[in-house]
Amino acid sequence: MSSTELSEDGSGALERALGAEHAAVWVYGLARAFVPESATGSAVEEGASSHREHRDRARTLLRAAGATPPAPRAAYRTPSPVRDRNSAIHALLAVERDCSVGWVAVLERSRSTELSELALRGLTGAARRATKWRIELGERPSVPPFPGRE
Amino acid sequence: MDIPRGPLSSSVSLNRRRLLGLSALLPWAPVLLGCSASGAPSPDPLVPLAANAAEDERLARATAAEAELSEQAELVARVRAEHAKALRREIERLGGDPGTPSTTSPPSPGPESTRPGRTRLRSALREAQGRAEETVPLVTGHQAGLVGSVSAACASLLEVV
Numbered sequence: 001m002s003s004t005e006l007s008e009d010g011s012g013a014l015e016r017a018l019g020a021e022h023a024a025v026w027v028y029g030l031a032r033a034f035v036p037e038s039a040t041g042s043a044v045e046e047g048a049s050s051h052r053e054h055r056d057r058a059r060t061l062l063r064a065a066g067a068t069p070p071a072p073r074a075a076y077r078t079p080s081p082v083r084d085r086n087s088a089i090h091a092l093l094a095v096e097r098d099c100s101v102g103w104v105a106v107l108e109r110s111r112s113t114e115l116s117e118l119a120l121r122g123l124t125g126a127a128r129r130a131t132k133w134r135i136e137l138g139e140r141p142s143v144p145p146f147p148g149r150e
Numbered sequence: 151m152d153i154p155r156g157p158l159s160s161s162v163s164l165n166r167r168r169l170l171g172l173s174a175l176l177p178w179a180p181v182l183l184g185c186s187a188s189g190a191p192s193p194d195p196l197v198p199l200a201a202n203a204a205e206d207e208r209l210a211r212a213t214a215a216e217a218e219l220s221e222q223a224e225l226v227a228r229v230r231a232e233h234a235k236a237l238r239r240e241i242e243r244l245g246g247d248p249g250t251p252s253t254t255s256p257p258s259p260g261p262e263s264t265r266p267g268r269t270r271l272r273s274a275l276r277e278a279q280g281r282a283e284e285t286v287p288l289v290t291g292h293q294a295g296l297v298g299s300v301s302a303a304c305a306s307l308l309e310v311v
Contacts, residue, residue, distance in 0.1 A: 103298075120298050123302045124279075
């Protein structure tokens with residue numbers, strides 16, 4: 001991908017999506033301590049690994065475009081304090097929603113197929129996991145009609 | 151693109167085969183068919199997606215009659231109805247003709263009707279996700295976000311059904 005393929009607009013959106021992915025990696029790390037080994041636990045592992053992958057790909061694209069990828073913060077504030085399994089899953093749902101919003105914004109501003117493909121993968125993964133977490137929490141409806149545009 | 155009226159099921163499945171064949175050759179090909187040289191977005195790539203969403207809504211409503219699937223099928227129907235509405239609105243905004251929403255019962259049951267409701271719904275959702283995904287590279291801006299979100303919603307519905 002050449003530097004001309006990332007517009008200023010697209011670059012800003014990708015930086016924000018990367019910020020959401022950084023937060024997701026951090027929150028998934030935190031949640032791991034509260035969600036024991038189980039089917040849910042393996043969904044946490046799978047989510048953590050997807051977010052690391054999307055974070056890395058976003059960083060690579062920004063660097064290739066000559067931009068400096070934003071660094072992760074030392075810690076992130078969750079919507080409510082994470083103290084148990086339930087609050088951990090609430091925090092996971094919140095980061096998936098943030099990532100969905102971030103990737104839709106990238107999709108709207110992308111001018112390259114490589115970036116659009118990453119944005120769609122990021123959005124789809126985040127939306128699917130958000131649905132899993134809504135089901136775990138008993139939230140209805142478990143699927144919003146327009147993930148990332150709620 | 152003009153959606154043929156009449157026997158909806160056969161014409162739509164023909165279009166699907168054509169679309170799927172094309173996309174197999176050109177995955178994520180950088181052809182911005184949705185944009186004219188002037189950059190004005192075309193509504194055409196959205197038209198088959200709107201028809202597909204309406205078709206899924208009808209299928210899901212019919213499936214909701216099966217007791218053990220009713221909650222999931224109703225969710226599919228609601229979400230796909232929202233997709234059809236938003237896509238038609240966008241097609242109209244871009245000056246296209248979204249076609250007349252059909253109010254008839256689901257496409258005439260072919261061999262598919264013997265399959266269990268869950269299998270039929272899952273296969274429709276997988277196809278809907280794929281068709282929206284293939285449309286993303288054909289559109290830009292607001293339409294790309296809308297179509298991507300539709301694809302992600304169909305993938306999410308597969309977690310439920």
